[in-house]
Amino acid sequence: MSRHHLVAIATRLLISGLVLFGGWGAALCGAQAGTRPPPASFADAFQRGSAWSVGLYMFVPGEDEPRVGAGFFIDDKGSIATAAHLLGEAQQILVALPDRRVVAAEVAGHDEITDVALLRIAGAPRVRPAFASPGSLRVGDWVIAVGEPFGLEHSASAGIVSGKDRHFGDDGELVFIQSDVALNPGNSGGPLLDAQGAIVGMNARTIVGPAGTPGASLAIPIAIVLQLVAEFRQDAAHPTRPRLGALFDDVPPMTAWAAGRHETHGAVVLSVPRGTLAEKLGLRAGDIVIRMNGRAINGSADLVAALLAWQSAEGARVSVIRDGQPQALMLELPSQR
Template sequence: MKTQVTRLFGAALLGAGLLAAGPALAQGAATPARTAFVDFAEVVERADPAVVNIRTTERPRGPRGPQGAPGAPGEQDPFELFRRFFGPDVPNMPRPQPNPRAPRGGNQDEVPRGVGSGFFISADGFILTNHHVVNGADEIYVTLTDKRELKARVIGSDERTDVALIKVEGTGFPRLPIGDPGKLRKGEWVMAIGSPFGLENTVTAGVVSAKSRDTGDFLPFIQTDVAVNPGNSGGPLLNTRGEVVGINSQIFTRSGGYQGISFAIPIDEAIRVSDQLRASGRVSRGFLGVTLDDVTKDVAEGLGLGKPQGAVVINVAANTPAAKAGLQEGDIVLRVDGRLVENRAELVRQIANIRPGTKITLQVWRAGKTRDVTLTLAERPAEQTAQRGGETPPKAPDNAKANELGLITVDLSDARRKELRIKGGVQVVSVDGAAERAGLRAGDVLLQFNNQEILSAAQFNELVAKADLRKTIVVLVNRNGAVNYVPIRPSR
């Protein structure tokens, strides 16, 4: 299996747990005595009762066999062992089938789906786990350390953050204290309790490898070297004080199993989601209406930013808060209400964590200067799709010569400028040299050259001729409706 980041319970070939001896800490002369040895026994004794095993079942929805049983008998299912280890949601995996020889009684059509973990966050039965542990399940059962099995119901589940809130009836349940993941340090010991391969309340340990890892889900994951295996998904990541600091959710793997890199959802992010799930059963997020990209080192240098930070606006959707406030393609968002934006993922997180209807101020970098843009956030829609077809570029004029960057451009028609909502701009009709190495293509529309608006092909060529080509040149490019900065290095 190729390298991938995958969720632990069963949505891809994945693992879901923690299971391995923690790595030794290198000790130096200045190492505090308290870090020389960590004894987890007391922590486990306090935390263990609050961790639960989660078992899910589903009713088969496939065609019925001649005897009323769907498909082949479970005891002859060649995928059953694989399913037990990795869960039922592996792509193209046949659904499990009940055994027609099973004794009568109970719900014969109900078949095992998978196992996971969770933990109490309140004495009245609220449990945090992963969305992918309970998603699609018809029945959910929770097993406590005293061997009681209780039926649970889903209060709410959020696919985007992979957080789910479920509840069992009753009171007096032990709960885990909530820690502060922001205070975690690289190299700090952490531990987990869960049910790898169904082995209930297994304890594993390791260290924090990194913080604020972006795996594409726009969550600032905690990366650890705690061994992760199927069944620990949804279980707690604990610090040495016994406080939960994360929910184990994903692994990085080439084989489907643990390979020394696992990820946990920071508990503060999970609690923020669970509070909304508890209140309304759904999560409401702030929405700008833009498509974003990161600022590279070359772009930052070429635009005079000093260092790569912020997020580039590459598309502004019509009739959105961003469009109404005048946010423009090519703007670089540096701060949200004074809070620094490190990158694209950080901006997405900050906006998502603000309630819809909130008025905010963005500090943006535009044409070499900072300015403030104030707007009111809308609610993020469930799905958004915005695609544009390509354009057939015009041909280069006869006897046209490429400029020093290797580009031949032509002026845009009035209709094209109106369509793109711009006053100037030029279209690339031929690419060679440094521009080709930078990735520019025929059909690209150039909007800015080193923070200066491009008004015509003649003016663009003049800008190129006057530029210091020993330095990185940055052009703002519209390609099929998506706008982004492209750094060009004239001399290699």
Template sequence: MWSITAAICALLWFSNGWAAQLPEFTQLVKEASPAVVNISTVRGAKEGEPILGPNGQPLPDIFQEFFGRPHPRSEEGRPRPQSLGSGFIISSDGYILTNNHVVDGADQVIVRLNDRRELEAVVIGVDERSDLALLKIEADNLPAVKIGHSANLEPGQWVVAIGSPFGFDYSVTAGIISALGRSLPSENYVPFIQTDVAINPGNSGGPLFNLEGEVIGINSQIFTRSGGFMGLSFAIPMDVAMRVSDQLKKQGYVSRGWLGVVIQDVNKDLAESFGLDKAAGALVAQVMPDGPGDRSGLRDGDVILRFGDKEINLSADLPHAVGATPPGDTVKVKLVRAGKQISVDVTVGELPTEQRQASAPGQPAKKANRLGVKVTSLSEEQRSDLEISNGVVVSEVLGGPAKEIGLRPGDVITDVNNQSVETPKQFSSLVAELPADRSISMRLIRRGRPGYITFKLQD
């Protein structure tokens, strides 16, 4: 009898002791939730709907007439916002971080706050490589999250996610960090945080908190064979997210370091053939001619073991380290060449525009300029048909102000801000110097019909 009683007491003591070690999340959730938002989008406006300006209101009838658009449809026929994801406020003046795939292709972005207000957001910039988007809503004194650091995270730490899975706002899930520095097939420039926190569609773009209530990651992807959570979720480290956010805010695109080399893993056999003690490092399979690596003296067959202060154990570690290095910086690289360890000073280049894959509806990549539009030179036939001597042709509309004001491929831009447009290069320089937050005029020719429109740039 006493042995059974003792066993029960021991079990209760053990259970209570274990429970006492489990974290308590209620205060964290109470303090952090006000800064978490739900994000909905409107896509694919139907024929006959008004073109909306940056304030969400239909543009004047004269604008509709100029662009050949009918008057607004009734409210019944308008697209309704669809709840797609989550986000969080990073500053009290309305800047919000979320995933790029949450807002990609959206005509309007609607942010619903914790107090149930719904505000239209402007997309300041997006970065496809890291799957991040920076939004801005017009509001003051907003609750903002505490920004944490991801550099010192360790597997086994407790983490908490708050988001809107399947549209269920402010759902809280918890788990631990499973692994760090994961490279996924879709992107090798982001060292993802792997967790076992339950993440489902709608959690995308939401915050991942540590027990101090600091955001240490942005929930981005899951591994699944069923379409739902299977115990493998991935978050963008907050240190990476803030670097991207700062660049999007300042320049509208993200600059990344680039070596111009093709690399592969070092297996046991390769390690032996190169005279390495263990299978570690990044093997340079090819050095691109006249790339940063070539100019710095890297060679095919080099095995990179350290890049600056970062050990390179797997080949996937190298893109993480290089991408986070500002272009133009010189870094000491430790490598093995012909069986001998040497050090080489490498000056990092900038990931080329066509590889950068960053565009911003509010502030596009440099190649697309601040308007979010690509232009080409006028052909002699076009000059003759339109009876003009200057101008550029819109070849592609990527987003941003160009999309908001209704520019289309084939439009001819002849004047911007009362200055004549002569060449694509001069047009890009002209756009880069446009003032912010005041009306700017643009003269267009569409289907042979000239007219002026006005717009404003955010910064």
């Protein structure tokens, strides 16, 4: 066989191999991409979500410049959710609407502990906001933040969900959506949207890394925001939801090991302030809560869920691991003694 024929055969084999491997590569890429490829643009989602996003401008005594933040409608009647830390001692709160009108707002309720506030305005646009279905958000999904960073009206930034149900020891009864979306002053209180423009959370704050390096952005899930807002709207005649008052976190591996356990299930109590329901219940710092009112507690996020569902302090029951031994606690109110 001549060299010419050998070269021709080798060339055909090489081309066939490239086609074959190219086909496999395309098949593998297609399998990895799944059924939800990244969108080519977030323009449609932004246009949809910006219809219920607003800017907030507040005048606070002693501050030279107006305080800037964001918020979003939770109904078509002029109710706006935002971050409570924005309000402070504001004497006047102005709302910049999507149609470029500016109106005054009044505070209808706020909770500094959970950092959620409710505002009301008159003459709101008749647009009913869309909320994402509970549990629909996944780690790795695209999300969009809409706000007023540095006073730049209706700005958008995008990123992915880095984690869900994040709980921090000093945040009490809250969990967060973690993302790598860029949040700047003026984004607080604004909506976090999914790739379809539905609201998944309220942007709260950013954790800054060492030496000011970019950190993680945190948003309060919309289900918690709506629950807290509903509590603001309740009549004074309705009993308020009990507050445990203790600080708690996930169980570190060393804490579990010291307690004679080989798993990190539960939530470890960090502190029990005086006069709280946690103190009346008999909780102590170092206790590992494994059950509350019939709910299994696998982590601090589960304890947050149990506390948000807690309707009556009377007869509350908590199971803990204390000094390596299980113990049952029950809240006894004065009327029960």
